[in-house]
Amino acid sequence: MFSHLAASPDDPILALNEAFMRDARAHKVNLSIGMYFDATGALPVPDAVREAERRLAARAGAKPYLPIEGQPDFSQAVRALLFGLGHEAVAAGRIATLQTVGSCGALRVGAELLRQAFPGSAVWVSDPTWENHRAIFHSAGMAVHAYPYFDHGTGRLRFEALCKAIGALPAHSVVLLHACGHNPTGADMTRAEWTQLAALMARRALIPFVDLAYQGFCEGLDADAAPVRLLADAGLGLLVANSFSKNMGVYGERCGALSVVCPDAAQATLVLGQLKAIVRQNYSSPPMHAGRLVTEVLNDAALREAWAREVEGMRLRTNAMRAALHEVLRQRLPGYDADYLLRQRGMFSFTGLSPAQVDALRESHAVYLVRSGRMCLSGLNGGNVDRVADAIARVIG
Incomplete structure (x- = not known):
């Protein structure tokens, strides 16, 4: 057959x-x-995750389907972790967030949204990048190209070449960026370089798609989210895929999130509706246990600190x-x-x-x-x- x-x-x-x-x-x-x-x-x-699991087991009950986007308290906790409690975009309701099946799921759902919203746009990934990036966007129907990133001869970032390439892209091109702990090179941009790149992308009306899989492993939880906050502060609409596999040790639980920063709350509502439609046609709703573990840790002050x-x-x-x-x-x-x-x-x-x-x-x-x-x-x-x-x-x- x-x-x-x-x-x-x-x-x-x-x-x-x-x-x-x-x-x-x-x-x-x-x-x-x-x-x-x-x-x-x-x-x-992590012990904090084990304690969260113990608490969930103690109050275990029925296991209904989660809402398509996951629980609201999960999304609130994710936005606070990525953008900070006081960020204007959070307060204004400009961020559409949903729980996904790992950050791979977030990348794929985000790719589907972009293909529908900007059917003529291509995605540009760093050279080199994580092997699965190209496959995810290609399978979603998007053309995938590369921008210069790493010099194999010197072992350093090619920032000038990166800016030249990105500065020549047409409006609404999607640029995939690693927030920290670049995979596979470990070569990250400095804060000054992120600031310069954000201004360039804003002038060119480009769409950043940030992959944040290693939050906490480079400079710390807040510092590693700084590129996300900087891009949002620059007035850019952007997408962020983040993962809890590494920093919470829940690899097989497949827990990630997709957040889309929009110009206003009305557009965030429209985007969330489109994301829910994409998820419904795919896996329908996210895993319950993973989302509850993450929510328990992030929303309990003592557990979060631990x-x-x-x-x-x-x-x-x-x-x-x-x-x-x-x-x-x-x-x-x-x-x-x-x-x-x-x-x-x-x-x-x-x-x-x-x-x-x-x-x-x-x-x-x-x-x-x-x-x-x-x-x-x-x-x-x-x-x-x-x-x-x-x-x-x-x-x-």
Whole structure:
């Protein structure tokens, strides 16, 4: 019946993670998939989230369908987290928010909205970007192009080239931006660069679509949301997809949100109606448990404070692993420039290793990186950082 269909390629990151799981070598190290691992190599659930789950279990009852957009208190909590309690757009009711099936769901629902509202517009993604960005927008029927972002030779952001390319785009072009912890490079814009870019996009009447998957892992929960707030302050209409997978450890619960900042409250109402129609025709309503967990944590002052401290601990541990790997590589390879580890931010670093070197790390040393050379720093710990550095030294040397 389906023999005429072409074979679909495996997702490169998920397939690599499956290969890691099958690897029988006891000393294997997973630096491929974008998940936060603690100092013991385990996938943690923050204590605040565990407490929220305990409370929900204690008052468990019927499990009806949620509203299409999720619970109102979830949306309120998300807007406060992203924009801050006192932001004018929040107070004016200019932001349409709905709970989604992870941030992937938010990206896809947002792509559907943009295709319907601006059928002639294309989306522009950074070069490079997360592998699934192109696929999500392409499958929603949008043309996908790239703007310059990262210089592989210098390991730095190509900001002037970025601005030149974006400044030449036609009005209503969609520009996908990573708010922090750029995936895969770890190279982020400074606040001054965000300010310059926001003004440029406002002059060109462009539409920012911000992917915020790693809030809390770069400079802190509020600082990592600063680009979102800055774009809104510049008077831009924008979309924001955010995820709770990493900072709340609810990966498999699939909890994210889509927020659309509109010129006024009336347009926000129209947009929310369109978003609900898109969701209804797709998965109908979001998962209950995930949304309730996030709402319980964010809307309880004590739980939110405890959660914020735990996320800060994750950030500091990841930064400590950056510094540790940099120091060991400096000792093992005196002529090797590993300073990119200190310049880049968040969970990822772009190592500059070739696909052949990445293959050698995996096959000979049981160290797993994505073939682009992207490394997930949270997979490092005190028990494996020396071994990883030794392996890198061998494949380079």
